[in-house]
Amino acid sequence: MGDFNITRYLNEHSAGCSILTEEMKEFNSCLNDIEIEDINSSGFHFTWTKSLKNPKCGTLKKLDRIMINAEVMTAIPQAHGIFLPYVISDHSPAILNIPNFIVSKPKSFRFMNYLSEKEAFMHIVKEGWNRQYVGCAMYCLIMKLKGLKKDLRMLNWADGNTFNKVKSLKMQLKDVQAKIDADPHSVTTRELASKILQEYEEAKHDEFLILQQKTKIKWLSEGDKNTEYFHKVLKSRKQKARVESICNEDNTRFYGDEVADQFVSHFKNFLGKVDSVTPIEDMGNIFSVTLDSNEANAMVVEISNSEIKDAIFDIDSEKAAGPYGYTSNFFKKKHGILLVMMSARL
Structure with a gap:
């Protein structure tokens, strides 16, 4: 949709047009x-x-058009265009109307952490948990959790949008403080200001908890991808993790560049100590179960291709494959040791 700067048909000129120009023919050919x-x-x-x-x-x-292909026309038959008056422009504004195409879906339930600090929270949870359902324990648990969604959503929106509430209360607080400045002796105005201030602080606290929770969700969604948000988080963490001063074992405090020297000195003393190590003479006390020499040599014996072929073709074709693609019968063969060597070779 937009200004194509060319017409398609003769009746799209107010002054009339006798023939299709070459540009009009090329435009129609392109669209076809x-x-x-x-x-x-x-x-x-x-x-x-x-x-x-x-x-x-x-x-x-008619230079502006809204065009559509057959697939979209079939999928959205209600779609149509509207060309409005020019008003002050030389082009008519074009609107593409797609009625009932994008169906609004209810947002998935997300528990907001700040609700746990509300006075009505425990009462709502207790009331929802005391509801009785017939069925197994897991079914009853799920139904109770589902039943709480509606009540907690209503609690979340009991005072409307929290962010809009903060802005509204801030404006009210400014207005009432201006009235106090004009009339400092009005007790009614001061009581109103105190009430609005308390509501404003509570709303600000709720807003802070909501933003804090959204920040964690954003981190989970974007993770450690190389985004602007990621680098901002890194800078913030670096700022918080910076050590400005430190005390040594003698409780002497160091600042600035001396902090790094104290870390190095501490770990040199901690990691630089040498302790005596007693060599182990008898390994038999550690490994109680060992292989004899024949079994040990059989573990490293060279396996020929013919032995691998014989072991594979010796598997009963009617046996079902095991978890690794081999049949259970394969593990019972005398070539059991062959499995390890063959797997390594493959």
Whole structure:
């Protein structure tokens, strides 16, 4: 959709047109090749005027279009275009109307942590948990959790949008403080200001907890990807992790560049100590179960291709494959040791 700067048909010129120009033919040929057509439209037929201010100029053309292909037309048959009056522009504004195409879906339930600090929270949870359901324990648990969703969502929106509430209370607080400045002795105004201030602080606290929770969710979604948000988090953590001063074992405090020297000195003393190590003379006390020499040599014996072939073809074709693709019968063969060597070779 937009201004194509060319017409398609003879009736799209207010002054009339006797033949299709080469540009019009090329434009129509292009649209036919890609198989798109003008969408059903209402409103202004001519979408461009040469001059709005010149009363003698009557040149109008249809240069703006909304076009659609067959697939979209089949999927969204209700779609149509509307061309509005020019007003002060030389082009008619175009609107693509897609009624009932994007169906709004209810947002998935997300528990907001700040609700746990509300006075009504425990009462709502207790009331929901005492509801009785018939079925197994897991079914009852799920139904109780589902039942709490509606109540907790209502609690979340009991005072409306928290962010809008903060802005509204801030404006009210400014207004009432201005009234106090004009009339410092009004007790009613001071009581109202105190009440609004308390509500504003509570709303600000709720807003902070919501933003804190959203920050954690954003981190989980973006993770450690190389994004601007990631680098901002790194800078913030680096700022928090910076050590400005430190005390040594003698409780002497060091600042600035001396902090790094104290870390190095501490770990040199901690890791630089040498302890005596007693060599182990008898390994038999550690490994109680060992292989004899024949079994040990059989573990490293060279396996020929013919032995691998014999072991594979010796598997009963009617046996079901095991978890690693081999049959259970394979493990019972005398070539059991062959499995390890063959797997390594493959």
